[in-house]
Amino acid sequence: MVSIPAELPAYLDQNADRFLSELKDLLRIPSVSTLPAHRPDMERAHAFLAEQMRAMGMENIQRLLPKERPQGEPLLYADWLHAPGAPTLLFYGHYDVQPPDPLSEWLTPPFEPTVRDGNLYARGASDDKGQVFAQVKAVQAWMQTSGRLPVNVKFLLEGEEEVGGEGVELYVRQHHDALACDCAVVSDTAFFAPGLPSLDVGLRGMVYAEIEVQGPSRDLHSGMYGGVAPNPFEALARIIVGLKSVEGKILIPGFYDHVQPPNAAELEAWKRLPFDENAYREQELGSAALTGEQQYSVLERTWARPTLEVHGMPGGFTGPGSKTVIPAHASAKISMRLVPDQRP
Amino acid sequence: MVSIPAELPAYLDQNADRFLSELKDLLRIPSVSTLPAHRPDMERAHAFLAEQMRAMGMENIQRLLPKERPQGEPLLYADWLHAPGAPTLLFYGHYDVQPPDPLSEWLTPPFEPTVRDGNLYARGASDDKGQVFAQVKAVQAWMQTSGRLPVNVKFLLEGEEEVGGEGVELYVRQHHDALACDCAVVSDTAFFAPGLPSLDVGLRGMVYAEIEVQGPSRDLHSGMYGGVAPNPFEALARIIVGLKSVEGKILIPGFYDHVQPPNAAELEAWKRLPFDENAYREQELGSAALTGEQQYSVLERTWARPTLEVHGMPGGFTGPGSKTVIPAHASAKISMRLVPDQRP
Numbered sequence: 001m002v003s004i005p006a007e008l009p010a011y012l013d014q015n016a017d018r019f020l021s022e023l024k025d026l027l028r029i030p031s032v033s034t035l036p037a038h039r040p041d042m043e044r045a046h047a048f049l050a051e052q053m054r055a056m057g058m059e060n061i062q063r064l065l066p067k068e069r070p071q072g073e074p075l076l077y078a079d080w081l082h083a084p085g086a087p088t089l090l091f092y093g094h095y096d097v098q099p100p101d102p103l104s105e106w107l108t109p110p111f112e113p114t115v116r117d118g119n120l121y122a123r124g125a126s127d128d129k130g131q132v133f134a135q136v137k138a139v140q141a142w143m144q145t146s147g148r149l150p151v152n153v154k155f156l157l158e159g160e161e162e163v164g165g166e167g168v169e170l171y172v173r174q175h176h177d178a179l180a181c182d183c184a185v186v187s188d189t190a191f192f193a194p195g196l197p198s199l200d201v202g203l204r205g206m207v208y209a210e211i212e213v214q215g216p217s218r219d220l221h222s223g224m225y226g227g228v229a230p231n232p233f234e235a236l237a238r239i240i241v242g243l244k245s246v247e248g249k250i251l252i253p254g255f256y257d258h259v260q261p262p263n264a265a266e267l268e269a270w271k272r273l274p275f276d277e278n279a280y281r282e283q284e285l286g287s288a289a290l291t292g293e294q295q296y297s298v299l300e301r302t303w304a305r306p307t308l309e310v311h312g313m314p315g316g317f318t319g320p321g322s323k324t325v326i327p328a329h330a331s332a333k334i335s336m337r338l339v340p341d342q343r344p
Numbered sequence: 345m346v347s348i349p350a351e352l353p354a355y356l357d358q359n360a361d362r363f364l365s366e367l368k369d370l371l372r373i374p375s376v377s378t379l380p381a382h383r384p385d386m387e388r389a390h391a392f393l394a395e396q397m398r399a400m401g402m403e404n405i406q407r408l409l410p411k412e413r414p415q416g417e418p419l420l421y422a423d424w425l426h427a428p429g430a431p432t433l434l435f436y437g438h439y440d441v442q443p444p445d446p447l448s449e450w451l452t453p454p455f456e457p458t459v460r461d462g463n464l465y466a467r468g469a470s471d472d473k474g475q476v477f478a479q480v481k482a483v484q485a486w487m488q489t490s491g492r493l494p495v496n497v498k499f500l501l502e503g504e505e506e507v508g509g510e511g512v513e514l515y516v517r518q519h520h521d522a523l524a525c526d527c528a529v530v531s532d533t534a535f536f537a538p539g540l541p542s543l544d545v546g547l548r549g550m551v552y553a554e555i556e557v558q559g560p561s562r563d564l565h566s567g568m569y570g571g572v573a574p575n576p577f578e579a580l581a582r583i584i585v586g587l588k589s590v591e592g593k594i595l596i597p598g599f600y601d602h603v604q605p606p607n608a609a610e611l612e613a614w615k616r617l618p619f620d621e622n623a624y625r626e627q628e629l630g631s632a633a634l635t636g637e638q639q640y641s642v643l644e645r646t647w648a649r650p651t652l653e654v655h656g657m658p659g660g661f662t663g664p665g666s667k668t669v670i671p672a673h674a675s676a677k678i679s680m681r682l683v684p685d686q687r688p
Contacts, residue, residue, distance in 0.1 A: 164665070190568075204567060208666040217630020222653045223548060224534075226681050227592070227636045227645035229629050233654035233676070237584035244578065248571070285573050286561020292571045301571035309566045309670055310577035312660035317677060319658075321508070322552040324679050326653055332577070333661060335668050337570050 005146040012141055020120075022052075023133045024113040026095075027122040033073055033096035033163045042073050042159050045095040049136070049157055053078040056140035058155065066170040073159030075171055080143075081152045088152035090181035091139075093132035093188065094161035097124035131187035132157060154181060161188065193274050204306070204337035207344045211239060212331040222324040232330040236313060240332060243308055248292035248301075250308050250336075258341035262304045270299045307337045349490040356485055364464075366396075367477045368457040370439075371466040377417055377440035377507045386417050386503050389439040389473075393480070393501055397422040400484035402499065410514040417503030419515055424487075425496045432496035434525035435483075437476035437532065438505035441468035475531035476501060498525060505532065537618050548650070548681035551688045555583060556675040566668040576674040580657060584676060587652055592636035592645075594652050594680075602685035606648045614643045651681045 031045035032038040046063065053061050058078035065074050073096060081088070100110035100123045108114040113122035120130070135155075142149055156179065158168040172179060192198040213232035220229050244250050262270070277298055281290050292301045301307075315330025317323035338344060375389035376382040390407065397405050402422035409418050417440060425432070444454035444467045452458040457466035464474070479499075486493055500523065502512040516523060533544040557576035564573050588594050606614070621642055625634050636645045645651075659674025661667035682688060 204570075206567070206668070208668070215631065220629065222651070222655070222679060223550070223681060225629065225646060226548075226651035226653050226679075227649055228634045228642050230631055230633060230635045231653055233657060234584060234588065237581040237654070238590065240578060240581035241585045246582065285564065285569065287559065287574055289574060290572045291574045298572050302569060305571055307566070307570035309570050309575055309668070310581070310660070311566070311667060311669055311671070312662045313577060313657040313674075314662040316654070316656035318656045318662060322677065322679070323655060324550070324552070324653070325655055327655070330657075333666065335566060335570075335666070337567060 002150040005142060007145040008141055011145050015141070019133070019137050023120075023130065024122075026129050026133060027113040027120075027124055028111055030100075030111045031096050031124070031159065032099050033160055034099060042096065046074050046076055046159060049076055049095055049132070050078075052136050052140070053155065056136070057143055058139075058153075064171060066167050066174065068170055069167050072167040073163075075159070075167060076157040077155065079152070079154040080139075080149055081154075083149060083152045086151045087182035088154065088180070090154045090156060090179060090184040091132075091135045092156050092158075092184055092186045093135065094128045094158045095132065096159045096162050097127070097129070098162050126190075128161065128188045135185070135187065152181075154179065196274070202303075202340075204303075204339055205342075206335055206337055208333070208335045210331050210333050211236065212329060213239075214329045215326060216328055218328050220326045220328075222326050225326060229326045231326050232315060233313070233327070236330055236332045240310055240334075243334075247294070250306065252308075255306065255342075258343065259306060259339055260341055262300065266304075267300075270297070270303075273299070275299065304339060306339050306342060308334065309337075310334055346494040349486065351489040352485055355489050359485070363477070363481050367464075367474065368466075370473050370477060371457040371464075371468055372455055374444075374455045375440050375468070375503065376443050377504055378443060386440065390418050390420055390501075390503060393420055393439055393476070394422075396480050396484070397499065400480070401487055402483075402497075408515060410511050410518065412514055413511050416511040417507075419503070419512060420501040421499065423496070423498040424483075424493055425498075427493060427496045430495045431526035432498065432524070434498045434500060434523060434528045435476075435479045436500050436502075436528055436530045437479065438472045438502045438509075439476065440503045440506050441471065441473070442506050470534075472505065472532045479529070479531065496525075498523065540618070546647075546684075548647075548683055549686075550679055550681055552677070552679045554675050554677050555580065556673060557583075558673045559670060560672055562672050564670045564672075566670050569670060573670045575670050576659060577657070577671070580674055580676045584654055584678075587678075591638070594650065596652075599650065599686075602687065603650060603683055604685055606644065610648075611644075614641070614647075617643070619643065648683060650683050650686060652678065653681075654678055 026045065026048055029041050029045045029048065030038055031041045033042060050061055050063065053076070058080050060077070060079050062077040063074045064077055065072055076095070100106065103110070108116070108121055110123035113120055113125065115121075124130070139149065139153055156168070158165060160167050186200075189198070189200040189203075213235045215230040215232040215235070216225070222229075242251060250256070275298070277290070280298065281287055290298065292307075293305060296305055311333040313330060313332050316327035317325055336344070370389065370392055373385050373389045373392065374382055375385045377386060394405055394407065397420070402424050404421070404423050406421040407418045408421055409416055420439070444450065447454070452460070452465055454467035457464055457469065459465075468474070483493065483497055500512070502509060504511050530544075533542070533547075536542040557579045559574040559576040559579070560569070586595060594600070619642070621634070624642065625631055634642065636651075637649060640649055655677040657674060657676050660671035661669055680688070
């Protein structure tokens, strides 16, 4: 049993303003991983966090780039491993952010952190710099007030979470020994409800696919060839309708073969959560109706059931106005969220 | 009965090189109506043709812009109406062209007319400057060799055919008296087969629509909301499949109510055309199969049957790579080709 150091609460209170000020400094760095113009900002955010690690006494601080992706954004690794026999915690987080567009939707500038109604607004404040910083400062405060940590700690922070995370995937695959831990703490998630801290114990996995359909060998004029030329969008529509019933059942043979229901404890815990289906539908989704497998609850459908969604259908003419081409090809971007034991 | 002026064939022979040279001058003008940078070229092409009209003795030459579209491309009108009692022919054509992209596909520059294997290659050579110029020179040669024309002639040339033709539609609606004629000659079509001059006696009409589907009120993360949020692409797929059977029958109630079959003379004429279904499928469409209503011939399907096609499905994520949004809305661009007596 680990006790919280006696001085820790006071230390956190006394340093809250400084912590907030430092977090704002991090949030001011526009580390947008998808935009090449922000590469220097990516390095600044990396360096900022590396300096935090150094100052708090973490060791073995490394700027890592898998050699297969020299053009990628660097990982930041650091550890403190002086609690023999105690468990090892791996903190994962990311220092990159999504592009802030459309700028006109922001009430205050995305990279000028602003407090409104007790909340801190900035791009990355909740995804994921805020969470990363809370972990960093929690470890730092414990270290500062007790001189050591009660567990072994490893940090692995990445800069490509918003652009696919290929670097971290490669690195984990190649260096799983160095990253060995008893528990990985991932705080790139959300509270279930305001004021209700949440423990996410699992996330659905994913398969992403693009279904490409070839129609004629070149784009054709629908006035001249309409009626005989195969239309790839029509084929895609039939494929999509064939993948999922109107009741939300995925029709791929064998898709549900290994899907496990949540256990009784999970179902029981979910029932205790504050959840109003109508409020969720209206405020979270802004939708006239909920879709999907009605025989499962909304939480079960979004947490424990596999799904299939269409995200976009590139091809043909998508600009404003009209163009009457029968496109040579079109495709559908489709993903499936997977649950344990599914074998895609 | 009108006889061809005795000097006409020799005149055409003697002037063929000059005609070709002048046509090349017209083809060198990059009158791309959709690109604002080419507005001066649009005016040059208009002025070039107006000068042709003037030089050949046409009258009442006008540069017309419907007042509702002052930003549009000008129409060119000209007439010669000194054959009382004789019919009036209205020649329609357009002097604007499509953008030449992709440039890498051109064997010779699009605006440097080049003769290869007896054909003239340039953007607009067959759509529609070549046809317009043949008409202009036919009238000019007749006028030159006989001093007058055997019929009344009106020219109406537009510069917005490739961008919707709104100006000409407005003008025709407002000035149908001035455009009254016994026969409108439209040569913005194609030969049925090489060396087989063709008379197109009708074109299918069109209704263009965009079906917009609203799902959630904002884009949602499919990992968090997949399984309950309505997906607009899924709805569109069901709508598209509901619009047309896999056999190519359009399922909109009443769609075929007033569709007339071609008459016996038309069917008979079409049977005499050189048409090889396999060659058409392979060379024209480059497709593994022909689709549509099998109980009708390919020519009937493309010339006399109404059709419905999907041209593009804007919405969601269409860039390279993956993004897992359930989009707030998506739409399908759909057109229907219509035949006489259909009431959309």
